[in-house]
Amino acid sequence: MPPERTNGTGGTGGGLAVPMAWLCADCQADELLRAAGLAPPGSLEFRAGRQTLALTVHLSLPPDAPGPGARGRTAGRAEEWLRRTAHARAWAAWVEERIAGRLAAGGEDDPDLDLARGTWRTLTGTWLRAADLEGLATTGPGCRVDESVQVWLPAWELGLPLAHLALRLR
Secondary structure, three states: OOOOOEOOOOOOOOOEOOOHHHHHHHHHHHHHHHHHOOOOOOOHHHHHHHHHHHHHHHHOOOOOOOHHHHHOOOOOOHHHHHHHOOOHHHHHHHHHHHHHHHHHOOHHHOHHHHHHHHHHHHHHHOEEEEEOOHHHHHOOOOOOOOOOOEEEEEHHHHHHHHHHHHHHHO
16 A cells, blocks of 8 residues: 555554555465465465455454464464364354454454455355355265356355365465
8 A cells, every 4th residue: 555545644654554464364375275276376266265264364363463473373373274164154154253243343444354344245245156065075085076067156165165175285
């Protein structure tokens, strides 16, 4: 952002509205997905996975966590992110809960939360056509996915398994 953009301080000396916590979460998500090699960078699948993982990383920390440096530590957080991304319906409810909680706590002017909310709107409002994986859990190990059977699903439902697998492969 240009240095003229401030949080109402009237000058460039304080309060730059740079969403560093979100940018760090997005960068971490990008690195994890690139390292996993599950989808080509630039593809819709990669983007959905990156945005889903960035939301998970960003929202998993308390809103008062100190600075982007503390938010950038993955060692102790990866297990929590794995648990969060393991169940689709629980993850979506958790995201909505966390965003609502931060808004209620006065986060209307938080540039990080603005980006998180925009990402959530994108993930719920963008629908992608993908192989139907719904019945996969009941068919047992070693089953094959019939990729000719496709369904429409919100981008987060495609991004969540990619995010989870990227965390597993780290």
